[in-house]
Amino acid sequence: xxxxxxxxxxxxxxxxxxxxxxxxxxxxxxxxxxxxxxxxxxxxxxxxxxxxxxxxxxxxxxxxxxxxxxxxxxxxxxxxxxxxxxxxxxxxxxxxxxxxxxxxxxxxxxxxxxxxxxxxxxxxxxxxxxxxxxxxxxxxxxxxxxxxxxxxxxxxxxxxxxxxxxxxxxxxxxxxxxxxxxxxxxxxxxxxxxxxxxxxxxxxxxxxxxxxxxxxxxxxxxxxxxxxxxxxxxxxxxxxxxxxxxxxxxxxxxxxxxxxxxxxxxxxxxxxxxxxxxxxxxxxxxxxxxxxxxx
Ligand code: OGA
Ligand code: MN
Numbered sequence: 001x002x003x004x005x006x007x008x009x010x011x012x013x014x015x016x017x018x019x020x021x022x023x024x025x026x027x028x029x030x031x032x033x034x035x036x037x038x039x040x041x042x043x044x045x046x047x048x049x050x051x052x053x054x055x056x057x058x059x060x061x062x063x064x065x066x067x068x069x070x071x072x073x074x075x076x077x078x079x080x081x082x083x084x085x086x087x088x089x090x091x092x093x094x095x096x097x098x099x100x101x102x103x104x105x106x107x108x109x110x111x112x113x114x115x116x117x118x119x120x121x122x123x124x125x126x127x128x129x130x131x132x133x134x135x136x137x138x139x140x141x142x143x144x145x146x147x148x149x150x151x152x153x154x155x156x157x158x159x160x161x162x163x164x165x166x167x168x169x170x171x172x173x174x175x176x177x178x179x180x181x182x183x184x185x186x187x188x189x190x191x192x193x194x195x196x197x198x199x200x201x202x203x204x205x206x207x208x209x210x211x212x213x214x215x216x217x218x219x220x221x222x223x224x225x226x227x228x229x230x231x232x233x234x235x236x237x238x239x240x241x242x243x244x245x246x247x248x249x250x251x252x253x254x255x256x257x258x259x260x261x262x263x264x265x266x267x268x269x270x271x272x273x274x275x276x277x278x279x280x281x282x283x284x285x286x287x288x289x290x291x292x293x294x295x
Pocket of ligand 1: 079089095106108118119120246247248249258260
């Protein structure tokens with residue numbers, strides 16, 4: 001029987017009674033899906049699985065994305081790091097929010113780990129939203145933000161990774177999303193801005209941006225909203241990318257190798273376009289006023 005054991009009060013559960021090397025039946029898939037909605041990130045321990053089994057498990061919950069950074073064109077994204085500082089993961093973020101349809105979820109598996117360090121944190125962004133004063137929540141409910149991959153990629157380029165920044169920007173133009181995202185399955189509001197990719201709030205002046213953005217970015221920092229995972233080889237973490245952010249602690253110098261797939265939800269459950277209160281999407285943002293006021 002599948003069981004969920006909470007790791008903290010507010011986010012994260014370890015899942016037992018499931019073997020990810022075997023196909024799941026419909027009932028098991030439904031139990032895991034509900035568990036994910038409730039706990040936001042699920043940890044599966046001692047799963048000695050192949051990339052194929054990893055992908056097969058992910059396919060129960062959506063279609064596989066081909067990541068923009070993936071040079072080999074496959075769905076498995078390999079993170080192989082020994083010097084992780086400033087490589088992108090060590091900043092609170094939600095995956096690929098520069099996309100018009102960011103991934104619904106990510107499944108990350110530890111293949112090789114340093115002796116110590118390299119933990120990952122996740123934060124509950126429903127709670128980050130709930131923690132704001134009602135007046136600030138109302139303000140956020142009406143705002144839009146621009147998400148751009150340039151900031152995170154240019155950091156990686158600075159560190160010597162070979163990306164053609166201009167080409168990546170052309171292929172992946174910025175997207176505008178509501179600052180508050182209503183989760184299509186739970187109906188709850190989550191704060192949907194992250195320091196790794198948000199460049200500005202639309203329609204606000206530069207000074208207004210400078211005052212408000214740090215406040216919103218830093219709502220993620222309260223440890224009450226967070227869970228920290230100590231990986232073991234064979235641990236797989238599956239998170240709902242819509243109401244969470246995560247942070248990879250860059251405190252190691254030995255090799256750490258992780259395999260990840262990201263998934264897009266089935267359209268009948270979620271069309272994938274981040275949607276705010278009253279059903280607005282980035283397309284409803286006041287784009288022209290924004291450009292003028294930003295200068
Ligand atoms: C990711 C990510 C965190 C980690 O795969 O999206 O941010 O701990 N990884 O490697
Ligand atoms: Mn990530």
